Amino acid sequence: MFLTTIDKESCKGCYLCIPVCPKRLIKLGSEINKRGYHPAIITDTGECTGCRACFRMCPDLAIEIAKVV
Amino acid sequence: MAKVLMGGNEALAEAALRAGCRHFFGYPITPQSEIPEYLAKKMPQLDGVYLQAESEIAAINMVYGAAGAGVRVFTASSGPGISLMSEGISYIAGAELPCVIVNIMRGGPGLGNIAPSQADYNQATKGIGHGDFHLIVLAPNSVQEMADLTMLAFQLAEEYRNPAMILSDGLLGQMMEPVEFNENPPKEKDKPWATRGAKGRDPNIINRLLIEAEALQKHNLKLQEKYQLIKETQCRCESYLAEDADILLAAFGSCSRMAKSAVEMARSRGIKAGLVRPITLWPFPEKEVAEAAKGAKACLVTEMNEGQMLLDIRLALKGRIPIHFLGKSGGIIPTPGEILEEIERIEVNLRG
């Protein structure tokens, strides 16, 4: 099981992570962060396979993935 | 240590090696090429680095990198090459990196010629690159001083973390004179700020980009404080028979030797002439020049250019006495005889 988080303040809303998630777990967020971006949000990390595609595409190190044992 | 007969360029290069410098990045240009040639032979024997860059622009940036990595490093060129190094020198001064830059001056402007000249005085002391900064500028007038002032340049560069320039010319570079090397050269200061790998410490950054105006202003004020300290403590000047001189000559570098001969010839004709010779061109020895001119009724500046140190002499004397100028350019050297004629002409109208 994997716990994937997107740091709300680091994300600049470039959404490069959204199309690469094989499980379509990442969506546009509606909130606005301090810098005025709409950060992406991850919905149900239960489905996450830990493939790290999102992490690879993120230009701002906003995504972290942990393997929950 | 016994004196040895050596060319000015070779003596300068040898002095750098004896000062512990093991890194040189340069480019061929007359009349200084003996410096890289000498070092191309010697550096490998001393496990040092001699590298001929693809241009003076590359050379000065290699010096920036090496100086930032915390070693004694120098480069040498002539006017056209120094012009190409201008941006790099401004970076080095801004990043407060110690290094030595040698200019063996030649005729200018443009390609000019390869004969000796002093026409890069303003470039060295006032306009070497963009931004408010200064090089420490030392002007030798003999092969002995080519050696001594080079060692001093490494010392001052490190002491103040500032680039230092040896401003010499093709005459001094090419001629041979006996020279004796200082037995105990200046010891190298340690450089905790250098980029040698952040092991067990925070990273060091060699940089001078400060995007916030306040930060850049603060940095500029820090540099200005440093320059003020250098001005107060590092002015070097020499005077000869100036105490009772009616006519004071002012000259630097090789031209000061012709001026000295003219002073002696004038004295033998009963004319009280004297000489003041700035050795540091920046910081310019204003007090010492004013002191030397205390008793004089007129000043004669002679240079191998169209009048550059002339302006600093004017500033130093504050219009107290008339200042005359005898300049030659294009690589022509004022002869003692020509200078003497000028002294006699001034002396005639002094008597009125």
Add this chain to the structure above:
Amino acid sequence: MAEKIAARTEALTENPFHYCPGCAHGIIHRLVAETIEELGVREKTVGVASVGCSVFAYNYFNMDMQQAAHGRAPAVATGIKRVLPDNFVFTYQGDGDLAAIGTAEIVHAAARGENITVIFVNNTTYGMTGGQSAPTTILGQKTTTTPYGRDPHVNGYPMGVSEMLSTLGGVAHVSRVSIYSPAQVNRAKRAIKKAFEVQREKKGFSFVEVLASCPTNWRMTPQDALKWIEEKMLPIYPLGEFKTAAEEGK
């Protein structure tokens, strides 16, 4: 108990990047920094930042850094490497910096076989100064200084830097990669690692050109910009290894 399998590498500082949303610099910084951490050389590395959007790289790479004048990073790196032959030295340069004003420096550092690694980010434009044309701007591409599209009769042809450098004797490794998909990002990382390994084994000059996107100046969304790399840049700048150390038999 949770064990992180993807997080910020220790070879990057905590400073958030100033880059525009979707800018490829952020990805490439991560790849370079992760490589340095994985090779265990962070404390022996001196990086050289160039002038362009990545001029602030010294705020991001958590190691000794020097900031070089525009185009001169290979010369600065040469000066450092000659002083510290056992340290790792890399430059991080954009296309304006490396392929325009810095052409002489990169060609001669390569020809001398300087044992340094150069990361060359090719996004066909001068980003920091607002999207002017670069030597790598492709034909027909509109920029603020080729408003009618790059015309070879006026502004010449795009430069294949990797191809050009691969002809030089001192070069041990040249490859061109990109970051427009997770798979490409993986390949880019492998190429960067290989380049640093070439430096570790002192086999000579190593060079990785990374085709990158500049959403802001291309006036595209970050996603469309990645597509543009694939559709428009790849035909001009084919990916692959142009020279490998093994081939040299060094």
